[in-house]
Amino acid sequence: MNSNRASSIEQPHIIDGVAAASNVVESIKAKVQAEKLRPGLAVVLVGRDPASSVYVRNKKRRAEECGFLSRQYDLPEATREVELLALIRDLNQDPEIHGILVQLPLPPQINPNAVIEAIAPNKDVDGFHYSNAGRLGTGDIEQAMVPCTPLGCLHLLKQVLGDGLRGKHAVVIGRSNIVGKPMANLLMHNDCTVTIVHSRTVEPQNICRQADIVVAAVGIPKLVKADWIKEGAVAIDVGINRVTRTNGESGLVGDIDCDNVLPLTTAITPVPGGVGPMTIAMLMLNTLNAAARSNRLAATLTV
Template sequence: MSDLTTPATRPADTASGPERGRRIDGKAFAVSLRKQIAADVVAFHAEYGVTPGLAVVLVGNDPASEIYVRNKALETHHVGMRSFMHMLPETTTEAALLTLIGRLNADPEIHGILVQLPLPNGIDARRITNAIDPKKDVDGLGEVNAGRLSLGLPGLIPCTPLGCLMLLQSELGNLRGLNAVVVGASNLVGKPMALLLLNEGCTVSIVHIDTINPQALTRTADILVVATGVSGLIRHDWVKPGATVIDVGITRVPTASGKTKLVGDVAFDEVAPIAGRITPVPGGVGPMTIACLLQNTLTAARLSLSESA
């Protein structure tokens, strides 16, 4: 990872010049990443005779989740991996789901397991997540991988924060010494994102629902990552000039024409002229999530070989 310049000068450099308002093209980055993964899968199979396999489990018939899961399966095939789909009815019990996970844990052809969230009422998502073998936990949400991340140890990292980090490193190079603020403290994005940035040498703050005067914190950020699910929360006066803004939020809102559109947690039109770099919605962080899921599956396949050696 290259160092662009010293930490003391980089924030000022990003606040001026032609970089102002630069869109970070997550879609193009994800395409490039998937191409690299496909090449790595070919090389992996040639060396070890193993094709990485990803099992995705969906409980219930939520249409949006079904589309998302099928897209994951398609992308898995496109990079040369094997996809195993398990579409379970809404009436599936927690015990039945745990039995399935036990079988997938024991299956040597399965290297990654993902249980699509949210789960129906009556199923303990935390218990299900922790039942997945940590070496196959490609969502990185189990307690073992979360603990390894908190200690700065190698492990499987949640896909969306990993994608955000890749975009930041691509844009800024070495992140050491930069002030980073994460808005949102969820286990899915906010907390792991903060830990990743801390492990990269950033000075990290987290803004959450009980934070007093959050704008005062966000205006100090050289890196601002927003993951709240509140559309348009971040306005122009929340952002330091020249900051790099990563918008994880995605909400479908109605338009004047009666149709709908996707928007993020950041008021893009207000913030883009102030930010040095910014991810759009759609086309920013979203495409990175599935690409990083595929990357984690390949990583998990490599881990399975080291465990069996």
């Protein structure tokens, strides 16, 4: 850590993603009650992957907390693609269901792209369908379902910066379809100047050091060190990496070396407790908005 660089910065703060997510959920509950809505979320789990089972359980719990109809479909590991596609076809037609989420990864006999493209775009609350990716990419944000993790990151950035995203240089590390690319599009839509860094980028630290906003979505523990960060930057850590600590215990760390980067920043998200809870809150938001649109309600909640 370079403490001299940190000296001019006042009170960097750790962004509380748990509290932010709770606030979003409270707004959703209020909207559901006020509009007498019953948004329906169907979550499909194929197989018994332990991490996926935890994610699905958390989504179901949050959906129930929001007052949604919450349905979970547990399919065996050996499920054939045609069987999963048939379930999706049924859910597409089901008037009680407004959001369909198929938990990834899927077993190898199932092509995830075929599954994503089978979901009706207006029920694609993960925002992975080509038509939603296209809407986001072309700036038709009002009609798009935006992927939950980047949407949660944007919400946290607006909490810190308010309307101050305009003209900021944002560097997104990672170019996946579920995080990096949609994040870059969202930031561009909010008038940031955006650079994407990936595994083939030459000297990524020099590019990151120019950023007012850094969003790291890589999957490498503590990749982003203090010398990657400009004084006063806002840092959003999407990474979730399981590591074994020196005491032998296992724990989660992000893609940013938080302890050493924190003093340089205006604000930073922790791992855990930062972006993760926001991802589920944004899934609820997308489901609420899908239900509101299907009921032809003009007013939906926005980030």
